[in-house]
Each structure stands twice: as structure tokens, then as C-alpha cells.
Amino acid sequence: MFEPAPDLPRLVSFLHAGRPGWGVLRGDMVRPIPGGLRAALEGAGLEAALARAAGALPLASVDLTIPVPDAEKIICVGVNFPDRNAEYKDGQEAPPNPSLFIRFARSFTAHGKPLIRPPESDQLDYEGEIAIVIGKAGRRIPEDQALDHVAGLTLANEGTLRDWVRHAKFNVTQGKNFDRSGAMGPWLVPFRSPAQLDDIALETLVNGERRQADRTSRMIFPFRRIIAYVSTFTTLVPGDTILCGTPTGAGARFDPPVWLTPGDVVEVRAEGIGRLVNTIADE
Incomplete structure (x- = not known):
């Protein structure tokens, strides 16, 4: 259910003997x-x-990295599921356009490696998401052509330091970019059909407990709309990675909040894409 279809290759990026590479x-x-x-x-x-x-290398001999470690842009979409909008309890309807922010590649780690909780905060939280990787450059891409620009799909845990997203009035950059506070992977699945995205289950589990669950058909801004909107103001180029939003159920929404602590295991999974698994460790 959560693994890629047998006919879809799993593409991984890695370090081998200190040198970057990628393969099947x-x-x-x-x-x-x-x-x-x-x-x-x-x-x-x-x-x-x-x-x-x-050729062939044993998986045990390589050090996995995030799927596109040298992406020009990593763009994240916030508040993209109906229940997430309701979580804010501000009485406002869903916004007419996506909320966006930027993350740096250094803020992500690979599948199987720990998310790092920094000494500046104990409010490390999880956000399971689907990420799309651009394969064809474009500017002002029409929605009906948007999926033609997608090369592949991967998973992300958009780990967030909640108190640090509130250090200023208008941005969340600080709390979203601590080194290795998020994860991406484990692989890139080539995109070949809209059915790979149109209505698939996305879930996040913490220590085996399902915390987040929704379907992509319920996204406020579908994948086509996201690509069209983002490409209005910036040229999307091959390798650009877009994280497309998380369902309700992050630790910040519990009463009291439940933060990730060392030893926890977080699993993000989506139908036809796979499972991204990480532990938590202190810096």
C-alpha cells in the first residue's frame, strides 16, 4: 500500500567513500x-x-542523503489541509492563495538518520508531507500543464521548532531552518501518472501511534495549483523541491503540546511513495 508500484524505480542519492552519487x-x-x-x-x-x-554497490556501503541535495530552491506550502486551517482558530476561511516559505537543504537529513533537537529549544515538532521535484523548467505554468513539469515524488518530515517560528511578527524562517531538524527521502519515485498524486493517503506515526492522516484529494491547494502559483513569481528549474503541506495532528495542537524527544521514532508514509523513518537525537 505505501510502497512504490513494482514498475517504478527507487532513485537514491548518496555519499560513497566521501563522494556524492545517485542511482537505482x-x-x-x-x-x-x-x-x-x-x-x-x-x-x-x-x-x-x-x-x-x-555496476552495483551494497546499500550498507553508502550514506544516503536527501534526494536532491543541491536543489536550487526548496519551497514549502503551509496550511494546505482543511482541518489545518481550522486549527488556527482565527475565524478566517481558507486563504485564496498558498502560504509559502523557504527551507535550506542543510535543514534536512536523510531517511534513517536522527532529526536533531538543538539546545536552543525543546519544542521540536513533526509535519509529514509529500514533496514534488521539478523536472522541466517553467515560468507562469498553466494549471492544466503543471504536472508535465514534475519529475518525481518523495516524502518529507518538515520538522519545526515551534517557539522559534514566533520570534518575529511576519515570518517562520528561523523555526524551519535549524540544521537537520527535518528529513526528506528515502528515495525519489518517478512521476508517470496523475493517479500517483490525485487521491492518496498521507500519514505520520510517532512511536507507532498514528498522529496525522489525510488524503491529497482534500488539499486546499492541489499540486497543479501550487506549481502554477509558485511559477508565477519565480522560474522553477529542474531539481527544485516543493513540500506541499501537512495534515492536522502535529504535536503543537495537543493540549498540552507533545514535543519530540530523543529516542522517539517518526514515520511519514504515503501510498505509492514509501516510508520515511527517523529517530530523534539531541545536538
């Missing part, structure tokens, strides 16, 4: 592909790159 994961072996993932997207694309996979 098959079982417990990785078949490397020459060049970089972002370069492949900028060139002939994923499907052409897959034909160049050669």
Missing part, C-alpha cells in the same frame, strides 16, 4: 548512474538516465 535501488544494492541527479533532470531526464545505470 534494487533490494539491498544500488546501481550507480554517472553524473548527478540534478544534471540528469536538466539534461535528457530521468528515463534516459536510468538506461545508464551500471
Whole structure:
């Protein structure tokens, strides 16, 4: 249910002997592909790159990284599920346009590695999300053509330091960008059909307890709308990664709030994409 379809390759980025690489994961072996993932997207694309996979490395011999470690932009969408909007209890209807903010690649870690709780805050929270990776550049992309610009799908835990998102009046940048406070991965699944996104289950579990659950068909701003809106003001280029919003149920919404602590295990999973699993550790 939560694993990619058998005909869809799982593309991973990694370090091997200190050098970056990427390739196709098959079982417990990785078949490397020459060049970089972002370069492949900028060139002939994923499907052409897959034909160049050669050799094999044991998965245990590589150090996984986030799927696109050198993305030009990582853009995040806030408040994108109906119940999330209600959580704010401000009496306002859902906004007419997406709320957006930027994260840096350094704020994410890979599948299987701990999210890092910094000494400045004990309010580390989880946000399970689906992320789309752009494969074809575009500006002012029409909604009916938006999915033509998607190369692949991955998962994200958009880890947040809640008190630090309130350090200023108009932004959340600080609380969203502590080093290794979030995660992305474990792989990139090539996008081949709208059915991979239109109505799939997205869930987050903490220590085996399901905390978040919703379906992409209920998103306030669908994937097509997000791509069209973002590309209005900035050119989307291959490798750009967009995190598309989290369901209700983050730890901040409990009474009292429930924060992540060292030893906790957080699992984000989505139908047809996979499972992103991370523990928590103190810096």
C-alpha cells in the first residue's frame, strides 16, 4: 500500500567513500548512474538516465542523503489541509492563495538518520508531507500543464521548532531552518501518472501511534495549483523541491503540546511513495 508500484524505480542519492552519487535501488544494492541527479533532470531526464545505470554497490556501503541535495530552491506550502486551517482558530476561511516559505537543504537529513533537537529549544515538532521535484523548467505554468513539469515524488518530515517560528511578527524562517531538524527521502519515485498524486493517503506515526492522516484529494491547494502559483513569481528549474503541506495532528495542537524527544521514532508514509523513518537525537 505505501510502497512504490513494482514498475517504478527507487532513485537514491548518496555519499560513497566521501563522494556524492545517485542511482537505482534494487533490494539491498544500488546501481550507480554517472553524473548527478540534478544534471540528469536538466539534461535528457530521468528515463534516459536510468538506461545508464551500471555496476552495483551494497546499500550498507553508502550514506544516503536527501534526494536532491543541491536543489536550487526548496519551497514549502503551509496550511494546505482543511482541518489545518481550522486549527488556527482565527475565524478566517481558507486563504485564496498558498502560504509559502523557504527551507535550506542543510535543514534536512536523510531517511534513517536522527532529526536533531538543538539546545536552543525543546519544542521540536513533526509535519509529514509529500514533496514534488521539478523536472522541466517553467515560468507562469498553466494549471492544466503543471504536472508535465514534475519529475518525481518523495516524502518529507518538515520538522519545526515551534517557539522559534514566533520570534518575529511576519515570518517562520528561523523555526524551519535549524540544521537537520527535518528529513526528506528515502528515495525519489518517478512521476508517470496523475493517479500517483490525485487521491492518496498521507500519514505520520510517532512511536507507532498514528498522529496525522489525510488524503491529497482534500488539499486546499492541489499540486497543479501550487506549481502554477509558485511559477508565477519565480522560474522553477529542474531539481527544485516543493513540500506541499501537512495534515492536522502535529504535536503543537495537543493540549498540552507533545514535543519530540530523543529516542522517539517518526514515520511519514504515503501510498505509492514509501516510508520515511527517523529517530530523534539531541545536538
